[in-house]
Amino acid sequence: MSEAKKIKLKRIAQLLFFKRHIYPGAKEWELEKYVGRNYRVYIEEFKRYIEPLGLTVKEVEVSSDDKVERYFVVVPIEPLPLSEVHTFNLSIVDLSVLAVSLTMILTSRNRRVSRKEVEEILKSKFREYEIKRSLSKLIRLGYLNEVEDDLTMGLRSILEIDLKRLTSSIISYSGEPSYEDSHGSE
Amino acid sequence: MLSLKEVYERIIDLSLKVYKGEVDPLDIDLADFIKYIIEADVENLPIDLMYLDINALYGLALILEAQSRVIKEKTSGLYIDKILAKLNLVKMSISELSNVLRLSWRPNAEASFIDIESINRALIYFKSRIMIKFIPPEKVSKEFKPIQYYIEERVSEHMGRLYNELVESAGFNWIDYYEFIERGDKIFRAYILSFLITSGYVQMKVDRIRKKILIKACEKPIEFRNPVSIPVVFRHVGGKED
Numbered sequence: 485m486s487e488a489k490k491i492k493l494k495r496i497a498q499l500l501f502f503k504r505h506i507y508p509g510a511k512e513w514e515l516e517k518y519v520g521r522n523y524r525v526y527i528e529e530f531k532r533y534i535e536p537l538g539l540t541v542k543e544v545e546v547s548s549d550d551k552v553e554r555y556f557v558v559v560p561i562e563p564l565p566l567s568e569v570h571t572f573n574l575s576i577v578d579l580s581v582l583a584v585s586l587t588m589i590l591t592s593r594n595r596r597v598s599r600k601e602v603e604e605i606l607k608s609k610f611r612e613y614e615i616k617r618s619l620s621k622l623i624r625l626g627y628l629n630e631v632e633d634d635l636t637m638g639l640r641s642i643l644e645i646d647l648k649r650l651t652s653s654i655i656s657y658s659g660e661p662s663y664e665d666s667h668g669s670e
Numbered sequence: 671m672l673s674l675k676e677v678y679e680r681i682i683d684l685s686l687k688v689y690k691g692e693v694d695p696l697d698i699d700l701a702d703f704i705k706y707i708i709e710a711d712v713e714n715l716p717i718d719l720m721y722l723d724i725n726a727l728y729g730l731a732l733i734l735e736a737q738s739r740v741i742k743e744k745t746s747g748l749y750i751d752k753i754l755a756k757l758n759l760v761k762m763s764i765s766e767l768s769n770v771l772r773l774s775w776r777p778n779a780e781a782s783f784i785d786i787e788s789i790n791r792a793l794i795y796f797k798s799r800i801m802i803k804f805i806p807p808e809k810v811s812k813e814f815k816p817i818q819y820y821i822e823e824r825v826s827e828h829m830g831r832l833y834n835e836l837v838e839s840a841g842f843n844w845i846d847y848y849e850f851i852e853r854g855d856k857i858f859r860a861y862i863l864s865f866l867i868t869s870g871y872v873q874m875k876v877d878r879i880r881k882k883i884l885i886k887a888c889e890k891p892i893e894f895r896n897p898v899s900i901p902v903v904f905r906h907v908g909g910k911e912d
Binding site (some may be wrong): 566579 | 689691692694740758760765766767772773780781782783810894895
């Protein structure tokens with residue numbers, strides 16, 4: 485491998501692993517600036533290095549107001565075992581609150597749902613203080629946004645959660661555990 | 671026949687309803703509205719109508735954006751039926767919900783680090799700090815006695831009395847926190863006031879610009895959405911207020 489190629493791969497690793505902004509990973513313009521216009525070639529090369537470690541690079545397009553931005557983040561290939569999820573500071577309550585909030589946001593017409601409506605559904609499962617604490621935490625971590633009295637999807641949810649899979653799992657729920665559910669939570 | 675002003679106002683109102691999610695964007699036929707806007711003689715419009723024209727055009731752009739998003743969602747399979755989703759969310763147990771999210775969650779991998787420049791900056795800062803006078807623990811126990819209050823009456827009675835005093839002195843307006851607690855036994859009043867604040871009968875805010883802590887009595891106890899703790903510091907030396 486040439487020296488120039490090594491330097492570019494190192495730059496990609498630094499940009500994607502070391503957090504320098506509020507948002508995780510790197511934006512497209514950063515990769516263009518520090519790696520070059522042909523950064524995609526190096527991203528593919530970088531993927532080959534991290535895939536044996538169970539990681540990959542995910543590309544997400546996020547539209548906000550009048551512009552569309554492209555983000556690149558390093559994520560695990562496989563879902564994490566439930567025991568490891570706890571180390572990310574999210575409890576089972578937080579995960580359930582996030583699942584309900586995201587589904588409600590996704591079913592709303594304008595990608596925003598009244599906080600009260602979400603709290604109403606959550607009240608059937610959790611105590612009021614648990615709901616408030618968990619929603620505050622998810623807002624603070626960037627998984628949800630609070631706009632006026634409504635909840636919208638946070639950037640981290642867009643980057644880290646496979647929304648299609650989440651909604652299809654909830655819609656296709658039949659009350660019986662699926663193969664994945666029973667084998668994926670070791 | 672509607673006047674041009676009425677057409678503009680209708681478009682603006684409709685776009686706001688779409689933005690708030692009250693109207694399905696696909697129910698709107700944009701061509702009808704665009705026809706009205708194109709027909710307007712923009713060069714000879716009075717300034718108020720010109721302003722409405724710009725807003726209406728912006729509103730139409732918002733509706734168009736909402737329409738394209740809904741179509742995109744419907745075709746990508748992300749569109750889901752709200753009632754069915756709600757029913758399933760209520761039916762699912764907490765562990766089922768968390769498991770569904772976990773299986774679709776790929777947290778981003780991040781590395782934490784501290785560079786040599788930050789360590790140097792921290793060292794310079796640390797050296798610049800003035801050493802706080804060291805007081806041995808045995809001396810501390812003599813100088814600072816623990817503050818204890820044996821409240822014989824029920825705390826709620828004290829709370830009621832302090833609340834009434836606050837309402838009498840300031841009504842339901844903001845008042846300086848220190849000024850209020852210094853009117854009597856400072857620590858005791860601060861202690862009782864903390865109960866009033868926690869239970870929502872008194873609101874507290876920190877004015878960072880004027881460097882003041884303000885309190886206000888509430889007519890009805892307020893409900894906390896995102897509760898926070900506010901530590902308040904005041905001087906109290908040797909049992910005497912200072």
